[in-house]
Amino acid sequence: MKTMQAWILAGTLLLPFGLSADMTLVRDGKPEAAIVLEEKPTASAQMGAFELQHNIRLITGATLPIVRGEAPKDTLVTIRVGGENQGLTGEANRIQFSKNKILLTGNDSADYKTVNYKNHATFPPINFSFKGSLYAVYDFLEHYCGVHFYYMDESGTTFKERKTLTIREKDRTFTPPLDAFRVIYDDDSQISKFRFSPRDRALWQLRWRLNDTYGMTSHNQYSIFFAHWDKAKDPNLASAFKGKNEALFAKGFKGKSYHSDSTVRKHYPNDPDLPPQLCYSNPDAVKYYANEVITYFKGGNVPGGWLNPNGSAPAGKTLLPRMGDKPWFYPIQGGDTGGHCLCADCKKRFPQDNRENISNNKFQFIADVAREAAKTHPAAGVSSLAYIQTLDYPDGVVFPDNVSVQLCLPVYSWWHPVAYEKQFSAYRKWMEKEGKKRPITLWTYLFSTYWDSRFHFGKYKPFPGLYPWKTGEIFQMFTRDGVRGWFTEVELQYNHLEAYVAAKICYDPSLDPNRILEDYFTEYYGDAGPVMKEFYKEIENAYWSTKNCPAAWLQNEKEVIGSKGRRHPYWTTGLIGPDYNWKIGSPERVKKLNDLIEKAKTLVKTPNEKIRLQRIIDGIWKNTLEGQREYELLKIRKTQPPRSLSFNRGKDAGGDPEKIDWSQAPATAEWVGLSGEKTANACSMRAAADSEYLYLNFHDPKAYAGTPLSIWQNDLEIFFADGGKYPVLQLAFSPKGEKVFYRYRMVNDSQKTDEFDPGVKVISRTDEKGWSLLLSVPLKNLPVRNSALRANFLRTTPDGNLCWTPIYIGSYLGGIDMAGTLEIFPLTIQETAFACYRKGVDSALVDDPAASDGKAAEMNGNAGWSVSYTLPENFQEGKYRIFACLRSEAAPEPDLSHNLGVYDSKTKKTVGFKKVMVADIAGKEYKTIDLGVFPLKGGQLFFVGGLNKKIPVNKIYIDFLRFEKAE
Ligand SMILES: [Zn+2]
Numbered sequence: 001m002k003t004m005q006a007w008i009l010a011g012t013l014l015l016p017f018g019l020s021a022d023m024t025l026v027r028d029g030k031p032e033a034a035i036v037l038e039e040k041p042t043a044s045a046q047m048g049a050f051e052l053q054h055n056i057r058l059i060t061g062a063t064l065p066i067v068r069g070e071a072p073k074d075t076l077v078t079i080r081v082g083g084e085n086q087g088l089t090g091e092a093n094r095i096q097f098s099k100n101k102i103l104l105t106g107n108d109s110a111d112y113k114t115v116n117y118k119n120h121a122t123f124p125p126i127n128f129s130f131k132g133s134l135y136a137v138y139d140f141l142e143h144y145c146g147v148h149f150y151y152m153d154e155s156g157t158t159f160k161e162r163k164t165l166t167i168r169e170k171d172r173t174f175t176p177p178l179d180a181f182r183v184i185y186d187d188d189s190q191i192s193k194f195r196f197s198p199r200d201r202a203l204w205q206l207r208w209r210l211n212d213t214y215g216m217t218s219h220n221q222y223s224i225f226f227a228h229w230d231k232a233k234d235p236n237l238a239s240a241f242k243g244k245n246e247a248l249f250a251k252g253f254k255g256k257s258y259h260s261d262s263t264v265r266k267h268y269p270n271d272p273d274l275p276p277q278l279c280y281s282n283p284d285a286v287k288y289y290a291n292e293v294i295t296y297f298k299g300g301n302v303p304g305g306w307l308n309p310n311g312s313a314p315a316g317k318t319l320l321p322r323m324g325d326k327p328w329f330y331p332i333q334g335g336d337t338g339g340h341c342l343c344a345d346c347k348k349r350f351p352q353d354n355r356e357n358i359s360n361n362k363f364q365f366i367a368d369v370a371r372e373a374a375k376t377h378p379a380a381g382v383s384s385l386a387y388i389q390t391l392d393y394p395d396g397v398v399f400p401d402n403v404s405v406q407l408c409l410p411v412y413s414w415w416h417p418v419a420y421e422k423q424f425s426a427y428r429k430w431m432e433k434e435g436k437k438r439p440i441t442l443w444t445y446l447f448s449t450y451w452d453s454r455f456h457f458g459k460y461k462p463f464p465g466l467y468p469w470k471t472g473e474i475f476q477m478f479t480r481d482g483v484r485g486w487f488t489e490v491e492l493q494y495n496h497l498e499a500y501v502a503a504k505i506c507y508d509p510s511l512d513p514n515r516i517l518e519d520y521f522t523e524y525y526g527d528a529g530p531v532m533k534e535f536y537k538e539i540e541n542a543y544w545s546t547k548n549c550p551a552a553w554l555q556n557e558k559e560v561i562g563s564k565g566r567r568h569p570y571w572t573t574g575l576i577g578p579d580y581n582w583k584i585g586s587p588e589r590v591k592k593l594n595d596l597i598e599k600a601k602t603l604v605k606t607p608n609e610k611i612r613l614q615r616i617i618d619g620i621w622k623n624t625l626e627g628q629r630e631y632e633l634l635k636i637r638k639t640q641p642p643r644s645l646s647f648n649r650g651k652d653a654g655g656d657p658e659k660i661d662w663s664q665a666p667a668t669a670e671w672v673g674l675s676g677e678k679t680a681n682a683c684s685m686r687a688a689a690d691s692e693y694l695y696l697n698f699h700d701p702k703a704y705a706g707t708p709l710s711i712w713q714n715d716l717e718i719f720f721a722d723g724g725k726y727p728v729l730q731l732a733f734s735p736k737g738e739k740v741f742y743r744y745r746m747v748n749d750s751q752k753t754d755e756f757d758p759g760v761k762v763i764s765r766t767d768e769k770g771w772s773l774l775l776s777v778p779l780k781n782l783p784v785r786n787s788a789l790r791a792n793f794l795r796t797t798p799d800g801n802l803c804w805t806p807i808y809i810g811s812y813l814g815g816i817d818m819a820g821t822l823e824i825f826p827l828t829i830q831e832t833a834f835a836c837y838r839k840g841v842d843s844a845l846v847d848d849p850a851a852s853d854g855k856a857a858e859m860n861g862n863a864g865w866s867v868s869y870t871l872p873e874n875f876q877e878g879k880y881r882i883f884a885c886l887r888s889e890a891a892p893e894p895d896l897s898h899n900l901g902v903y904d905s906k907t908k909k910t911v912g913f914k915k916v917m918v919a920d921i922a923g924k925e926y927k928t929i930d931l932g933v934f935p936l937k938g939g940q941l942f943f944v945g946g947l948n949k950k951i952p953v954n955k956i957y958i959d960f961l962r963f964e965k966a967e
Contacts, residue, residue, distance in 0.1 A: 045082025106132015261335025472513020864946025
């Protein structure tokens with residue numbers, strides 16, 4: 001290597017300068033070169049000619065002519081684009097200098113349509129097309145002319161304006177080594193502040209050399225449902241039904257209405273038996289998919305198969321072409337559903353598989369399908385994702401050659417050392433075991449704090465997460481390790497630079513990421529470059545750090561813990577919630593960054609530099625400043641506990657809300673604006689319950705009747721949330737009598753919405769007194785926990801929105817974590833809500849058939865207070881009678897007793913207690929003991945005191961506590 005470098009150096013020095021090979025394309029603003037295409041050029045070469053002409057005009061103001069066949073007689077330099085490409089295959093391209101001629105060529109797909117530079121629909125396709133000639137042009141523009149395509153539109157193209165453009169001769173032949181695919185999916189294209197025309201987007205993807213040649217995989221396990229589960233709703237797909245064969249599908253989900261992929265579920269909306277996945281050990285499922293693989297391999301398609309989800313593609317149309325001498329894989333990947341087959345065969349094959357890791361079963365299926373297909377078509381392969389529950393390397397599977405695997409890695413969370421360690425080890429193992437044997441490709445997530453906010457924390461405005469240098473480091477490693485393809489999801493409004501660095505390295509891994517970034521800041525921001533570099537560095541150092549992590553997040557090497565608690569080690573979204581985020585974005589840091597932005601404003605000069613800086617301000621920085629203010633406000637407001645409403649169960653009214661004595665039902669406190677501000681209104685909600693139903697009685701003196709408004713402009717929305725989290729139920733009613741019921745679920749960060757029937761009975765009236773709504777809902781259809789329901793009531797009107805409990809953001813659904821509580825007394829608190837101190841030693845949760853729910857909390861009677869229950873902060877202050885359901889193993893000696901009572905840790909005083917004699921609760925049977933009336937409020941602690949005498953057999957069991965209102 002050393003000798004080689006020395007030789008090149010010597011060669012350069014020896015070359016006489018006068019002969020050195022410089023070629024002038026434009027002199028003093030006058031063209032000296034012509035762009036020459038073949039008589040019948042490819043679309044790729046035509047596009048290359050236009051891009052070359054356009055960008056040289058930007059640099060020099062001169063327009064080089066584009067001609068076909070031969071250059072005009074007096075041309076000094078001929079730039080031939082396309083043709084003369086013998087020996088080049090795949091995406092290979094070549095830049096070659098000879099006397100007065102520059103050849104920019106490469107391997108192009110045989111696509112000869114006419115390209116119109118103004119119309120993106122005529123451009124050569126992004127995917128399934130070789131565009132070597134066009135890539136030669138881009139490489140020439142970048143490496144020889146100093147043009148950079150940094151952004152998704154023309155404002156992001158940088159170059160040095162000059163009247164004379166001279167090129168240093170240097171031949172180059174290049175083939176991008178990631179030959180499977182390089183694809184970017186822009187997750188925020190629909191909500192980004194910045195919109196790009198379809199032409200801009202097409203140019204961006206071509207300029208960043210994005211392409212899909214083989215092996216790209218996504219969810220695609222649908223057709224088998226349409227063929228063998230049941231007739232699909234869609235007529236195109238219904239005709240694909242060949243007959244029921246339940247054996248092909250996952251067992252153990254009958255009647256469970258289990259999560260299904262929405263692509264499948266929409267065709268069987270009310271089928272409670274719809275299975276979430278296949279039975280991977282079923283030989284007919286293997287044969288079914290081998291057949292689908294071969295059908296596509298032969299150039300056909302299947303209704304519901306790859307790129308044909310609705311079955312609308314003409315039969316026989318090729319949707320997954322074979323590209324030259326490249327391998328070919330058909331993607332097979334189940335939906336984002338979680339549930340996997342529970343049959344005995346699947347269990348027996350790989351007993352070590354579990355809910356969180358089913359790699360062996362899944363990849364055995366993939367291997368089986370690939371082997372089956374290869375029996376008749378050895379070049380037909382199968383690709384699949386190693387994704388969350390299947391990212392672990394499947395030690396029990398031997399793969400045939402015709403399998404490709406795409407690893408799904410949330411790299412944006414790799415600042416978290418446990419997430420990194422876990423995911424990197426899985427990645428490393430795949431690469432070591434399989435990287436040399438087959439194409440291993442990637443699906444990365446280049447997200448940041450915005451994603452976590454959007455999907456996990458109510459869409460608050462976060463402090464940014466930017467990490468372009470880390471991205472460079474990580475992608476350099478990926479490409480050195482020999483990954484063959486890269487797909488990413490990214491929110492380009494925020495992380496466009498991370499996407500740029502990754503795309504650049506994936507096209508040409510020999511590039512130095514630090515150099516790419518140095519060039520970027522200098523070229524993109526001009527004199528403001530160093531300041532903007534410092535801006536990015538400051539944010540990267542803050543984001544990619546553990547300095548502000550609570551100790552508990554890092555102590556356990558086995559669990560990835562973040563703001564959302566424990567996460568699947570291979571699905572580490574949701575690590576950054578507002579409290580942690582604004583520790584990273586400390587007031588000092590925000591001030592420092594704001595000073596940098598202010599300084600940058602004074603340093604940017606050209607119109608494009610100003611646009612680029614403004615994009616950072618509008619897309620990232622304004623949001624940060626607003627977010628900081630809102631967080632400060634939120635901290636103050638959140639000290640007020642969410643509201644609660646409590647009431648006793650009344651006598652059964654059979655679901656008829658008109659049978660309730662509403663004069664006895666408590667009403668909500670005054671309704672407020674969404675951020676808790678006082679607003680003139682007289683909305684009220686009264687609540688009641690019996691053994692089977694929740695009853696609600698809403699009134700607003702203003703009905704807005706007579707105004708033509710949609711339900712979403714004039715309605716009452718009731719939200720029920722399971723513990724303030726998903727699933728969330730939304731019941732919307734309008735004064736006109738319209739109603740809409742939705743259920744929202746969160747599955748692998750994608751929100752699934754479906755309509756559902758809560759069994760509501762509703763009576764809606766509008767008259768001169770306003771709008772009244774009476775309704776009942778069966779409690780069994782609501783997420784009741786320990787006799788309490790998390791709920792909020794929101795009123796949308798043309799004059800503004802109101803709510804019972806303030807949510808502090810504009811999105812009703814986003815504010816669900818602020819939901820209030822409906823407490824239905826008597827309140828029964830089961831042992832799962834108890835705190836266990838020194839669990840496993842002094843306390844435990846145990847199965848006990850004698851307990852009302854088969855479970856109880858067990859406490860060592862010699863170690864008092866090991867089992868306790870803390871009243872929630874929003875527990876309504878008042879007098880309550882407490883009952884405890886107990887039994888003791890201790891011998892019923894006289895005088896042996898426990899004290900049970902309530903302690904206030906704020907005042908450090910015991911609120912009250914009752915002495916319970918062991919003799920009254922000894923034995924196998926539970927006794928419900930009346931502990932008396934206590935004045936209670938939120939935050940107080942119910943305790944079980946120790947025995948008054950230490951004895952060897954001493955366990956006390958608590959089945960539940962019950963609170964009854966005593967006034
Ligand atoms: Zn099975």
